[in-house]
Amino acid sequence: MKIAIAQLNPCVGDIEGNSRLALSAVEAAEKNKASLLIFPEMFLTGYPPEDLLFRRSFLMKSAAALKKFSRAIKDKKVAVVMGLPWQGEGGLYNSAVFIRDGKVLDVYFKSLLPNYGVFDEKRYFIEGDKKCVWWLGDMRFAPTICEDLWDPDSGIVASLRGESLDFVINLSASPFHMGKMRQRLNVLKKASRRLGAPVIYVNLIGGQDELVFDGGSMVVSSSGLISFVPQFKEGLFYTSIPLPKKNIVPHFLRKEEEAFHALVMGVRDYTRKNGFSKVIVGLSGGIDSALTAAIAVEALGKERVVGVSMPSKFNSQETQDDVRRLSENLGIDCHWIPIEDIFAKFLAALHPLFKETDFDKTEENIQARIRGTILMAISNKFGWLVLTTGNKSEMSVGYATLYGDMAGGFGVLKDVPKTLVWRLARFYNRLKKRQVIPNSIIRRPPSAELRFEQRDEDALGSYSVLDRIIDMYVEKHRPIDEIISAGIDADYVRRVVRMIDRAEYKRRQAPPGVKITPLAFGRDWRMPITKALD
């Protein structure tokens, strides 16, 4: 008996589009003689729909689409499990429906609702408290939804123990972060052990604002992986029951590789789902903008990426040459718009107020804001999306100009620490089998080039140490003492921590970007701006 896994990419809110996608999956599964077709969690509405779930019209549209979809497939032999929100008597449920012969035979309600990290499910849903066991031929299987399996000793899943099931299915919308596949496999192995049945895990794929769902659907028994679908690959995949008894050795992508794919998918889907024809990137000759442009080209093709170089007297000949070389290597258009004259006029206009002050970060920021204004002007004029180029290390300590280099619609590297930026650039060149990102860019000490002789690491300390502090303080919420005990200079730790705490107001106004770490500056980081910590 063949089972089809719909590792497909819906769009949040596009209920009609998602229905069409679902219908063609049914056609294909039927043609391939599958007996069961499983969609991911909340496929019909896309995930996470967030406060759209408060709109009654949205829920009604979803319910109507389910009816229409069921009727449309009434002549198909394949049974379907679809994920969607379900308005029950007590409230709204995150649900999976079992459809056969054009009828919704049963509905299962998710029983464990994640309300941590990026998740707010208790804001929207109530917990289900009834298990379901469904038949397919002479097979008995039970539906579960995502989190349900992450704690198999509580909720509905605990009550499934003892049922003699042939298999368990799990509709999932599990967002990507580096290393998540390994974590999922362990969770599923444990769940399979507890339930005494293999698990068919069907994960969502695609980018949605700051989240990327990476797919990586798999079939897992208590002893390990039985089969899996590659991450970042959309499509319909098949497995068959009874499952082979033999495990396969999991092949996990390396850190840079999966991060790269996630960034590419995040950019592609944000651009596509929001209807942009092209993106623009300010190219400084630095590694962040180089990698951002490379990712954009990978995601969209070189014709849809436009570079803009906006030099001032502080930009060296070398970096300008590198911009030229990079644009050529990527095959993208690059426009040159010098900012010196505009900068001079700003200084003149502000002279009456500033005449007794020194050149400081104010004048640095003016340059960055001129560039932000130019990029946004091009965006406004032609309808292109501005990609920002700041990385997570900068976002953490606030080493970025609000409305300057932070101006744009999508922050590609927002969650990529600087040390990983370097690794990704090298990975990218290896992938392309040539030096697309010139080595001079990779090797040059980072500088904002907003005054002469400026070096990031003079202001911030070594990025490798900085990133260790960020890992501990931001990602793991470790106390300062513990970070110092790890062998980092105490004064430096305190200085960095203070910068991190104080930069909250900047982060609050940053554009969204692709989450690739376990804790990104997005829905999973809700810090007050006002917090007199020091």
Add this chain to the structure above:
Amino acid sequence: MKIAIAQLNPCVGDIEGNSRLALSAVEAAEKNKASLLIFPEMFLTGYPPEDLLFRRSFLMKSAAALKKFSRAIKDKKVAVVMGLPWQGEGGLYNSAVFIRDGKVLDVYFKSLLPNYGVFDEKRYFIEGDKKCVWWLGDMRFAPTICEDLWDPDSGIVASLRGESLDFVINLSASPFHMGKMRQRLNVLKKASRRLGAPVIYVNLIGGQDELVFDGGSMVVSSSGLISFVPQFKEGLFYTSIPLPKKNIVPHFLRKEEEAFHALVMGVRDYTRKNGFSKVIVGLSGGIDSALTAAIAVEALGKERVVGVSMPSKFNSQETQDDVRRLSENLGIDCHWIPIEDIFAKFLAALHPLFKETDFDKTEENIQARIRGTILMAISNKFGWLVLTTGNKSEMSVGYATLYGDMAGGFGVLKDVPKTLVWRLARFYNRLKKRQVIPNSIIRRPPSAELRFEQRDEDALGSYSVLDRIIDMYVEKHRPIDEIISAGIDADYVRRVVRMIDRAEYKRRQAPPGVKITPLAFGRDWRMPITKALD
């Protein structure tokens, strides 16, 4: 027997400062021979601490501060109920501790955790499941925390029925919105009826990022209000037990009056708690910037408010005269920085790209962004906070320039619909008993003055109709059909709804501002940017 109500203003994160504030309240209550002193919910840490609660060091600091505080008051006769987070065996609780003779005698755990609107309590806390009854002399009373009383038929509170209590206390951190006092009184009356005992309701006061806590603590019996503390007034207030049997007639502030006080408190506390000496406001001659400046002067005094006028050729003589008059009336400094020369240089720099295009919103936005850059330069140079001036109607439909007039640290009118802006301006002049905001500003049809002959209402339609749609679509999540049924032109409704949905990317990058309506564009509005709705 005297009971003291600490309607005091802590700062989130400032555990030491809040402890000091608490100690002086104990001193004062002791001097006034109070037997019991009640603090608001989470007073020791401030509310809401959000993800600071994930920092172990933060919780340890709070626990240590409680110990120190208890010991420091061991010679006092007054008993104290203090609100703080409490690390219990199963997890973290939102708690109230009963302190007497320097000892923590008991701890109560909040049982109903709000996880809607601006609240994320299930992200942090677990639910308490044990009631407490405490003695004070021969009086029996029970502690409850905020939400506990909002549904008196469930949770712990239901289990308190039948206890014969002399009174119930409620530690609260209930954020302000217009009309909330009336709602609270009804809730407390109902709770008092259910519990058969009067409620002493102690609410937090002060601004915290986008929230303002307005105080308005009160004593309520089943038949109505017995006594109350004014909103927006910090201090220690007293009531006595047994309570007078007679109700008083509640005096609710009028809508404009309470909104005005909330805005003033929001600006004052954001400025103070984040350590800014001054604020700057871009003055356009329009009503939004005029009201913003007036509120800032009310909050901080005229010496701490600086106006900046940044005229272009599109700004009329009349609006410029109004800026002068307004600055004089408010008694604030106003700097004049014309933007024409900078604008010309931007156009020149972009000419190679734009030469075959018409003047459109691109050029309009450049002007707004030049102004944003100038304000931010002044902010960077002198360390002053930029107040943005956009109102809720503009924020709703995206009639604002990202990084332009949206550039700044705090959006005073962000949650004030335009129709209420007018009412507030008139209210303010009545309050000051003179035309501080010139009538010409109030009466002039609104214009962004980014090109000649521009009128907001040509682009947006009448603000009075627009605000009705916003009220229904944003605040109440009403479906489009229903809005049309209310008698508004169908095409216009669809156009506005489309603008609202599409402006999400702008709102995501807006600064925080004071919430004054039941649903603001802040923590209580979590809409995806990517949402193919049309």
